[in-house]
Amino acid sequence: MASKRRLQQLTPSVLIPLAGLPPRPLGPGGKDNEAAIDQLVAEMTQRIKAITLAEAENNIIPRFNQVKTVACVSAEFRVHEDIPVQLRHGLFSQPASYPALLRFANAINRDDSKKDIRGLSxxxxxxxxPVVWGEPGIQDFLLNSYPALFAATPEEFLSFIRARQEGRELRFFLNPLDPHLKSLGIVLKAQKRHLSPLDIRYWSTVPFRLGETGGQVVKYSVTPCSSYRTTKAVRPGENQLRAAIKAHLQQEEACFSFGVQVQKDPESMPIEDASVIWDESVSPFQTVATITIRNQDFDNSESLAVCERSSFNPWQSLVAHEPLGRMNAVRRLVYAEAARLRNKE
Ligand code: HEM
Incomplete structure (x- = not known):
């Protein structure tokens, strides 16, 4: 039971008054960009509200993305001692161990046995x-199980949201007047059947700053480092990923390496195109921390309900890891409003 208590202490998100905090300046791009971001945020928020309210069941409003709560587990986030000096900023500035909470999710399917993109928050x-936004003392990282996002820009993401609201997602990809074939290619490659969320890699897909001022531009990736691997579904079916996590942890603790990839070339590693994978042979991810998950009681209705109500935001971040680019810019208020709606605040 101690682990359940710890999990609840680690889930303060529903109490964070993110949306009540003053807006943050958006940086380069000037007033026009700021106005365009405000417009995108307003339309996305309104449409996401309508979509998720329409999908509510049993008085629970689901997330717009990463809808299926597979599991929340508590973990240790240990920053290494031997980090190259140029990466020693913010959370990575000195070796230390921190308590962490991990949420594993499926992007669209409630059934774990189906192909999907997985999420790790x-x-x-x-x-x-100091934090850029949100509550002091907390750093969130949001990752997907594919290194590129299907939408290059927030405008493209908004077109997808419009199509989804009309129940015509395919039209977004295959509209003869405005096809999104690259997006379709990414989605088809990204959606996979997985045997365990503990055995797959995750990427931030969009960039962040590393350093308090100026600094470098980086992406993140989390790579499994456990010796244990799930080789077949433990309890095949709707909740097989939850079952796989449980079986893994009962056998052996799980581990992930947390890596940072530094932008080397702004052309081939752009900030403003989330559909471009930054070449790992040009700039490999360098491990700065290890995440360890020990056996715990997470597969119970209370922990899953707390997990469902939790919320994460890329802007809940130290200044040294500030989110970059227009895609990230829209996410701040869109996520905060979506979380507020879900938790009926
Ligand atoms: C304009 C771009 C994007 C929009 C509008 C958007 C929108 C959303 C929304 C509304 C949620 C639900 C938030 C909540 O109810 O608490 C969500 C969740 C999530 N999104 Fe995005 N998203 C965007 C880009 C991205 C990108 C680039 C990633 C990259 C990894 C990402 C990963 C996730 C993850 C992991 C979650 C689940 C968070 C959780 O566990 O609570 N999203 N997104």
Missing amino acids: IRVSNVRG
């Missing part, structure tokens, strides 16, 4: 340093 607590 990480909340590191007790961190030191």
Whole structure:
């Protein structure tokens, strides 16, 4: 039961008054960009509200993305000692261990046995340093199981949201007047059957700053480092991924390496195109931390309900890891409003 208590302490998100905080300046791009971002946020928020309210069941409003809560587990986030000096910023500035909460999810399917894109949201607590937004002491990282996003820009993402609201997602991809064939290619490659969320890689897909001022531009990836691997579905069916996590942890603790990839070339590693994979042979991910998940009681209705109500935001971040680019810019208020709606605040 101690682990359940710990999980609840690590899930303060529903209490964070993110949406009540003053807006943050958007940086380069000037007033026109700021106005365009405000418009995107307003339309996305309104459409996401309508979509998720229409999908509510048993008085639970689902997330717009990463809808199926597979599991929330508590973990240790240990920052390494031997980090190259140029990466020692913010959370990575000195070796230390932090409590963390991990949420594993499926993007669209409730049934774990179906092909999907998986999500991993990480909340590191007790961190030191000023935050760009949100609550002091907390650093969130949001990752997907594919290194590129199907939408290059927030405008493209909005076109998809419009199509989804009309129940015509295919039309977004195959509209003869405005086809999105690259997006379709990414979705088809990204959706996979997985045997365990503990055995797959995750990527931030969009970039972040590393450093308090100026600094470098980086992406994140989380790579499994457990010796244990799930080789076949434990309890095939709707909740097989949850069952796989449970079986893994009962056998052996799970581990992930947390890596940072530094932008080397702004042309081939752009900030403003989330559909471009930054070449790992040009700039490999460098491990800066290890995440360890020990056996715990997470597969119970109370923990799953807390997990469902939790919320993460890429802007819940230290200044040293500020989200970059227009895609990230729209996410701040869109996520905050979506979380507020879900939790009926
Ligand atoms: C304009 C771009 C994007 C929009 C509008 C958007 C929208 C959303 C929304 C509304 C949610 C639900 C939030 C909540 O109810 O608490 C969500 C969740 C999520 N999104 Fe995005 N998203 C965008 C880009 C991205 C990108 C680039 C990633 C990259 C990894 C990402 C990963 C996730 C993850 C992992 C979650 C689940 C968070 C959780 O566990 O609560 N999204 N997204």
